[in-house]
Amino acid sequence: MVFGFSFRQRKPNSAQTAKERLQILLAHERSSGGASPDFLPLLQRDILEVVRRHMEIDSDAVDVKLERSDDLSSLEINIELPYAKTAKAQGAN
Amino acid sequence: MQSGKSAAQTVATVKPLQIRGRTFTAIALHLSGRPDRAFFEALEARLNQTPLFFDNAPLVIDLEQAQGLDGPQDLVHLAAELRRRKLSVFGIQSGTPTQARAAAEAGLISLPGGRDAALERVSRQGSRPEPAPAAAAKEPANRMVTQPVRSGQTVFADRGDLVVVGSVSSGAEVIAAGNIHIYGRLRGRALAGVNGDASARIFCHALDAELLAIAGLYRTSENLGPDTPRHHVQVYLEGEVLRIEALA
Amino acid sequence: MSKVIVVTSGKGGVGKTTSSAAIGAGLAMRGHKTVVIDFDVGLRNLDMIMGCERRVVFDFINVIQGDAKLKQALIKDRRLENLYVLPTSQTRDKDALTKEGVKAVLDELRQEFDYIVCDSPAGIERGAHLAMYYADEAVVVTNPEVSSVRDSDRVLGLLNSKSALAEKGDGSAVKAQLLLTRFDQNRSASGDMMSVEDVLEILAIPLLGIIPESTSVLKASNEGTPVSLDEKSPAGKAYMDAVGRLVGEQIEMRATPGEQRRGFFQRLLGRTA
Numbered sequence A: 001m002v003f004g005f006s007f008r009q010r011k012p013n014s015a016q017t018a019k020e021r022l023q024i025l026l027a028h029e030r031s032s033g034g035a036s037p038d039f040l041p042l043l044q045r046d047i048l049e050v051v052r053r054h055m056e057i058d059s060d061a062v063d064v065k066l067e068r069s070d071d072l073s074s075l076e077i078n079i080e081l082p083y084a085k086t087a088k089a090q091g092a093n
Numbered sequence B: 001m002q003s004g005k006s007a008a009q010t011v012a013t014v015k016p017l018q019i020r021g022r023t024f025t026a027i028a029l030h031l032s033g034r035p036d037r038a039f040f041e042a043l044e045a046r047l048n049q050t051p052l053f054f055d056n057a058p059l060v061i062d063l064e065q066a067q068g069l070d071g072p073q074d075l076v077h078l079a080a081e082l083r084r085r086k087l088s089v090f091g092i093q094s095g096t097p098t099q100a101r102a103a104a105e106a107g108l109i110s111l112p113g114g115r116d117a118a119l120e121r122v123s124r125q126g127s128r129p130e131p132a133p134a135a136a137a138k139e140p141a142n143r144m145v146t147q148p149v150r151s152g153q154t155v156f157a158d159r160g161d162l163v164v165v166g167s168v169s170s171g172a173e174v175i176a177a178g179n180i181h182i183y184g185r186l187r188g189r190a191l192a193g194v195n196g197d198a199s200a201r202i203f204c205h206a207l208d209a210e211l212l213a214i215a216g217l218y219r220t221s222e223n224l225g226p227d228t229p230r231h232h233v234q235v236y237l238e239g240e241v242l243r244i245e246a247l248a
Numbered sequence C: 001m002s003k004v005i006v007v008t009s010g011k012g013g014v015g016k017t018t019s020s021a022a023i024g025a026g027l028a029m030r031g032h033k034t035v036v037i038d039f040d041v042g043l044r045n046l047d048m049i050m051g052c053e054r055r056v057v058f059d060f061i062n063v064i065q066g067d068a069k070l071k072q073a074l075i076k077d078r079r080l081e082n083l084y085v086l087p088t089s090q091t092r093d094k095d096a097l098t099k100e101g102v103k104a105v106l107d108e109l110r111q112e113f114d115y116i117v118c119d120s121p122a123g124i125e126r127g128a129h130l131a132m133y134y135a136d137e138a139v140v141v142t143n144p145e146v147s148s149v150r151d152s153d154r155v156l157g158l159l160n161s162k163s164a165l166a167e168k169g170d171g172s173a174v175k176a177q178l179l180l181t182r183f184d185q186n187r188s189a190s191g192d193m194m195s196v197e198d199v200l201e202i203l204a205i206p207l208l209g210i211i212p213e214s215t216s217v218l219k220a221s222n223e224g225t226p227v228s229l230d231e232k233s234p235a236g237k238a239y240m241d242a243v244g245r246l247v248g249e250q251i252e253m254r255a256t257p258g259e260q261r262r263g264f265f266q267r268l269l270g271r272t273a
Helices: A002-010 A014-031 A036-052 A082-092 B002-012 B037-049 B072-084 B097-105 B133-137 C016-029 C046-050 C060-064 C099-112 C126-133 C146-161 C185-189 C196-203 C215-223 C234-246 C264-269
Strands: A062-068 A073-079 B027-030 B057-062 B087-093 B109-111 B143-145 B154-157 B162-164 B173-176 B180-186 B189-192 B202-207 B211-214 B217-220 B231-238 B241-246 C003-008 C034-038 C083-086 C115-119 C137-142 C175-183 C207-212
Touching: A014 C215, A036 A062, A036 A073, B027 B087, B057 B072, B072 B087, B072 B097, B087 B097, B097 B109, B143 B154, B154 B162, B162 B173, B173 B180, B180 B189, B189 B202, B211 B231, B211 B241, B217 B241, C003 C016, C003 C126, C016 C034, C016 C046, C016 C083, C016 C115, C016 C137, C016 C175, C016 C215, C016 C234, C034 C046, C034 C099, C046 C083, C046 C215, C060 C099, C099 C115, C099 C126, C115 C126, C126 C146, C137 C146, C137 C196, C146 C175, C146 C196, C175 C196, C175 C234, C196 C207, C207 C234, C215 C234
Parallel strands: B027 B057, B057 B087, B087 B109, B143 B162, B154 B173, B162 B180, B173 B189, B180 B202, B189 B211, C003 C115, C003 C137, C034 C083, C034 C115, C137 C175, C175 C207
Antiparallel strands: A062 A073, B202 B231, B211 B217, B231 B241
16 A cells, blocks of 8 residues: 555655646636636627727637746737738738 | 138128127226326326237227216317327227217217226227228238337338238347247347237247237246247237247 | 537536537547537536636627627637637626527528537526527537436427427438447446447447547646547547447447556556556
8 A cells, every 4th residue: 555655745746637637627617707708708809899990890800829837827819910911912912 | 811801802802791799909097087188198198108919909998997977078179189199989888877878979889898908008809890891901912121120210011911021139120910920039129910910920940028918918038938949930919828939 | 611519518517518518529630620519508618628718808709799700709629720719708698698599509500610509508498599599410428327318308308399400390400419428337337337239229329439438538628728639538439439320420439448457566656557
């Protein structure tokens, strides 16, 4: 028994991995009050609206990506600007 | 037997008119007093158990234990409620003279009391020869199923034989007006001769049935008995007894 | 020609999601562009089994309701080039799934993927019905146990009557195959468990594969790795064989001995076989 215990301590086994994965996931789900990632479509819509006040962009020009990990989550927002595209196209001409 | 009937009909088309006596089977519904909400709930629960079995089934109301029910409106109302549940009520039996008069006013015919068979839920009783043109005009139509009948499925051959090439699963139901042939294992329920044909038979390769019924007389898996043959079996009625025997 | 394959069972807990992940990964490893869709709205699990739970931004329901584009919701697997996951919503309920919505998403996926694997929820209600409705083929996951076999039989009946192919009424049918999971050769041989033949006789459909009861399945789900990626484990091998048969190869059924009983010292050291 002592042997088995010391081995397990040295190398994290899959059950520990499972526990850690769940802890991270559930912490995120609970902290956002259950309505977890559903704010993202709204966020995307709001960003689109704000940007459109200043320039014409396509409805699928806003791309939102979320990455969660133990100590930090990152939200990556990419907005494709038509201006650059047309400028390039003109430049090519 | 079925071919005999249709042959008679073919001949009949030659003559302008032909009158024959015929025996029909009907379901008898026993009332024990005035039908109330609980009665209709119980009825619906029973109908829902085997929805197709009772669909548009000819039905007589047995009033033997419902003496008080004798106003014309009582029967009109009851008949309407039953028809709403797809039961084709056409008469009463075992009624008092007052009830018989009320029935006539409600457009129902009055039949003499019938005799119930011992083991059954659905009674077979000889009614007066009465015109049922829609039923008489129907040709027998056999039905063939080439896939296994799965749990939860019901297959119904309402005007002839049913042939299943495959097995009938536990929790499935095969029903026929005529014979039922199963080229596979019968694990579910098989009801042959549901319109009262006591000469209907059930045949199967392997018998492991939950319920076997012919013309309303039935046996369940519990009372099949340990000596019942299990392979290449036919099931038929001998008088009021359901016989299960191995095919030679 | 792309194929929609539903992984279904009726009964819960028999290994639908594990099998969906393993089959999806197996198809991708063979070079087919594959997406696995979670149909269990409100009880998202496929993402955990596939190990992409931290990367879910948009889901199947967002796409159906027009809140997100399909390409935004698809999560690309980090291990396999050809594998994608379309997660379901954790916050909505099954009423958010509509026949038209599901059809639109599947039609769009058909443009791009070779295989679309639909991970069905348990039961026979809306989610399960819609998961099977547009399927070309079905993998019926069954444990050698009475209630699972009966539920599978029920599901086979529904596939024969309530799928888009069956409703065409021209004799088309969903091609259903049996995947027997959690099978234990030793217990079957000793008569404590139904045999493969018993189950096949009752269900009367072709056998796609036999997945032995194996600790590698639990380990894979703990780690969020489809078990077919664990090519050394008996379960992983059995899934890869099943995937081969799914794409039409003739692969002999392997004898699937239960896991070797571990010796006293091995157990003492906590090593896995």
